[in-house]
Amino acid sequence: MARKRPRFKRSSIKTFSFFLIFSAIVWVLVQFSKTYTQLIEIPVNYTNAPLDKSISEDRPDHVDLQLQDNGFNIYYYKIFNPELNVDLSEAKEIDNKLVYSLQNHLSEIEQQIKVDFEKSLIVQEEIVIPFQFKxxxxxxxxxxxxxxxxxxxxxxxxxxxxxxxxxxxxxxxxxxxxxxxxxxxxxxxxxxxxxxxxxxxxxxxxxxxxxxxxxxxxxxxVDKFTEGSAEISVEVVNVPEDLNLAFFPKSVIVYYQVNLKQFESVSAADFRIVCNYKDVKPGDDYMIAQIVEKPGFINNVRLNERRIQFVIKR
CATH class of the missing domain: 2.170.120.40 (YbbR-like domain)
Structure with a gap:
C-alpha cells in the first residue's frame, strides 16, 4: 500500500518565511548598528586656482578619510561619496608647489563632508599640488x-x-x-x-x-544727424600732355551725413573728387571718381555718379 507524502500547510510556509525574513532583517540591523573603522576615499575638487599658475594633471584626486562609525553611516559615505572642495587661494607656495594644510581647515572640511573628527580623521595632513607658471x-x-x-x-x-x-x-x-x-x-x-x-x-x-x-x-x-549734399567739380590727374581729353559730367553730387551741430561747418571747398587716368583699362571709355578729401567729422559719404565718361579728341 503506497505511503502518502507529508503535506505542509500554506499557513506554515508563510509563518516560516516571515520569521526567516524577520530574522534576516534583525541580523542586518544588528550588524549595521555595530561600530566599524573604514578607510574611504573622498574625491577632491580644486577651486580658485591662481591665474598665473597651471595646476599639474598629477595633482592628488582624493584624500583618505578613516571613518569610525556605525555601518549605516559608512554605507552612506560609500554610496554618496561627498566631494571635498579645496580653495587653492588659501594654499601656500613652496618650491613650485601649492601646499594646502588639511589640518588647518578641519572645521570647513567637517561642514563640507558632514563628518565628526572626534571619531574620524583625515589620513593626510596636507595636499601638495605641483604647478607651472603660466x-x-x-x-x-x-x-x-x-x-x-x-x-x-x-x-x-x-x-x-x-x-x-x-x-x-x-x-x-x-x-x-x-x-x-x-x-x-x-x-x-x-x-x-x-x-x-x-x-x-x-x-x-x-x-x-x-x-x-x-x-x-x-x-x-550718439547725436542727431542730418544729410547734406554739395556739387563738386571733378579733377582728372595723370593725363598725358599730348592727349586732348574731354570728359563728362564735369561735376558730381556728394551726399553725406553730418552731426546737426556741425552742418553749417561743411562746404564744397572741403571736398576733392579725383579721377586717375592711369587707372583706365584698355578699351574702357570711363574713369572712376574717388573722394580723396573730405571733412573728418562726416560719414556715410557717397557720390551720385562714380563713372566719368571720356573721349579723346584728335
Whole structure:
C-alpha cells in the first residue's frame, strides 16, 4: 500500500518565511548598528586656482578619510561619496608647489563632508599640488556690437571699449597663437541716445586660458544727424600732355551725413573728387571718381555718379 507524502500547510510556509525574513532583517540591523573603522576615499575638487599658475594633471584626486562609525553611516559615505572642495587661494607656495594644510581647515572640511573628527580623521595632513607658471599676455579686444540707429541719429566715432585689452595667462603654445579676442555679439536697434553698457568677453574655445577680466564696458556718443549734399567739380590727374581729353559730367553730387551741430561747418571747398587716368583699362571709355578729401567729422559719404565718361579728341 503506497505511503502518502507529508503535506505542509500554506499557513506554515508563510509563518516560516516571515520569521526567516524577520530574522534576516534583525541580523542586518544588528550588524549595521555595530561600530566599524573604514578607510574611504573622498574625491577632491580644486577651486580658485591662481591665474598665473597651471595646476599639474598629477595633482592628488582624493584624500583618505578613516571613518569610525556605525555601518549605516559608512554605507552612506560609500554610496554618496561627498566631494571635498579645496580653495587653492588659501594654499601656500613652496618650491613650485601649492601646499594646502588639511589640518588647518578641519572645521570647513567637517561642514563640507558632514563628518565628526572626534571619531574620524583625515589620513593626510596636507595636499601638495605641483604647478607651472603660466605665460601672461595682453590681448586686444575687438567689439562685436551691431548698431542700428533710429532715423536721424548716428555717431561720428566707432564703439569704444574700456579696457580695450585684457591680460590672460595660459600655456605658452596657446598664448602665442592668439593676438586678438572678441566680445560676445550683441545687437542694438533704434538707438537714439549715448551708448554705455557692459558686454562679456567671448571665451568660447579658450578654456585653456585664464582671463583677468570677464567683461568690458562699451560706450559711444550718439547725436542727431542730418544729410547734406554739395556739387563738386571733378579733377582728372595723370593725363598725358599730348592727349586732348574731354570728359563728362564735369561735376558730381556728394551726399553725406553730418552731426546737426556741425552742418553749417561743411562746404564744397572741403571736398576733392579725383579721377586717375592711369587707372583706365584698355578699351574702357570711363574713369572712376574717388573722394580723396573730405571733412573728418562726416560719414556715410557717397557720390551720385562714380563713372566719368571720356573721349579723346584728335
Amino acid at each position: 605665460k601672461e599676455k595682453m590681448l586686444k579686444i575687438e567689439p562685436r556690437i551691431n548698431i542700428s540707429y533710429a532715423v536721424g541719429y548716428s555717431a561720428e566715432n566707432p564703439v569704444e571699449l574700456q579696457p580695450d585689452s585684457v591680460k590672460v595667462s595660459g600655456p605658452e603654445e596657446v598664448i602665442d597663437s592668439i593676438s586678438t579676442i572678441y566680445t560676445r555679439e550683441i545687437n542694438l536697434n533704434k538707438v537714439n541716445e549715448d551708448l554705455n553698457g557692459n558686454v562679456s568677453i567671448d571665451t568660447s574655445g579658450l578654456g585653456a586660458l585664464s582671463f583677468y577680466e570677464n567683461s568690458v564696458r562699451y560706450y559711444q556718443k
